[in-house]
Amino acid sequence: MIWRVLESVHGHLGVLAVAALLHPAILLRRGLPLSRGARWSVALTTLVTLLAFGLGVGIYEQYRATVKRGVFLESRAVGFLFETKEHLGFTVAALALAAGVAAWLAPPAAVSVRRACAATYAAAALLCAVVVALGTLVASTHGF
Amino acid sequence: MTQPPTRPEDARRTALSLAALTFGVTSSLAYAAQRVFERLRGGAGDPLLVVFDLHTAFYWRAATAAWWGGVAAILVFALASRPRGGALHDRVARVLGLVVVPLALVIAVTMWRLP
Numbered sequence: 001m002i003w004r005v006l007e008s009v010h011g012h013l014g015v016l017a018v019a020a021l022l023h024p025a026i027l028l029r030r031g032l033p034l035s036r037g038a039r040w041s042v043a044l045t046t047l048v049t050l051l052a053f054g055l056g057v058g059i060y061e062q063y064r065a066t067v068k069r070g071v072f073l074e075s076r077a078v079g080f081l082f083e084t085k086e087h088l089g090f091t092v093a094a095l096a097l098a099a100g101v102a103a104w105l106a107p108p109a110a111v112s113v114r115r116a117c118a119a120t121y122a123a124a125a126l127l128c129a130v131v132v133a134l135g136t137l138v139a140s141t142h143g144f
Numbered sequence: 145m146t147q148p149p150t151r152p153e154d155a156r157r158t159a160l161s162l163a164a165l166t167f168g169v170t171s172s173l174a175y176a177a178q179r180v181f182e183r184l185r186g187g188a189g190d191p192l193l194v195v196f197d198l199h200t201a202f203y204w205r206a207a208t209a210a211w212w213g214g215v216a217a218i219l220v221f222a223l224a225s226r227p228r229g230g231a232l233h234d235r236v237a238r239v240l241g242l243v244v245v246p247l248a249l250v251i252a253v254t255m256w257r258l259p
Contacts, residue, residue, distance in 0.1 A: 060199050072191040079191055083259035087179055090206055091172040091251055094213065095244070098168020102161040107154040112234045113161045116241035120168060123248035130252055 003066075004144040006059050011139060013052035014132045020045040021096060021125035028103060028118035031111035039104065045121070046100030049128070053093040056086075063144070070142040078141045085134040088127050095124035158233050159224035163217040165240045169247065171213025176251045178205050183258040 024042050028034075034042065072079035099120035106113040182205075183189070224232050 057199075060202075064195070064199065069195050072195060076191055079194065080189060080259040081256075083189070083194065084255045086202065087175065087255040087259070088252060090175050090202075090209070091248065094171045094175070094209070095168045095248070098164045098166075098171075101164035102168075105157045105164065106161040107157045109154065110158045110161060110233070110237070112237035112241070113158060113165070116165055116237045116244070117161075119241040119244045120165060123244045126245070127248050127252060 003059060003062050006055065007063075007139065007144050010052060010055040010059060011132075011135055013048060013055060014128065014135060017045075017049040017052045017092075017096075018125055018128045018132055020048050021092075021121050021128055024099070024103065025118050025121035025125055028114045028121065031114040031118075033108040034103065034106075034114075042100050042103045046096050049096035049124070050093055053089055056089060060086075067142060067144055071138060074141045078138055081134050082138045085131050085138065088131050088134075092124050092128045092131060095120050095127070099124065156225065159221050162224050162233065162236050162240070163221035165237075165244075166220040167210075167213040167217040169240060169244055170216035171209040172251060173247065174212035175205060175209035176254055178208060180254060180258055189259060 020041075024038070024045055027038050027041060068079070068082070071082060099117045102120070103114060103117040106117070182201075220236065224236065
């Protein structure tokens, strides 16, 4: 029961992360200095994304032991899509962390740096949407 | 366009920001490269091996990718922190901004074809 709840929380945090990653991608696209609210946005976006990733890593061992075999028995293709999701999850976490730190540290005059942060957030949001879609597909095939 | 930093503290913060972005791009690329290497060495995935494989491989792959990301970040920080490094800031930021989205798409397709 607890694993099913954690799986759901992980999925919901993932969906939240997609929306959260889009926000700074739009906010930083002009390269303007961060307001106080934007700083909160950047920090919370990174936090939510890392939480979703960390929770996924945390429940993986139980998932492997009790669920993964069932996913492959249901569909070999979906089983491998879970692997794709895992790899892309690392990329999303790395990009979100990098963009968060960079946007937080960039001085007011660093317009190009903040634009690069916006592009990095956009890339992370795109990949996170793919991760969420794959996660939903896998969970609807077989779950805890 | 990024104005050349006038204060040493701003130059340092810009260099740190560029290093952080470099870390993100390089570690993502290093992770995908390792996975491609594993697939080329090990052949097509076997569901039985995937099911029984411990997560240790993932941790090592992620740690190694983070290490490469850290090395690249240190190099960029060292270059961008030099007294004349200010000229590099705008160029590096533009390149990173241009490559990151196409790179993400390439990684997504690669990880789909080589799970």
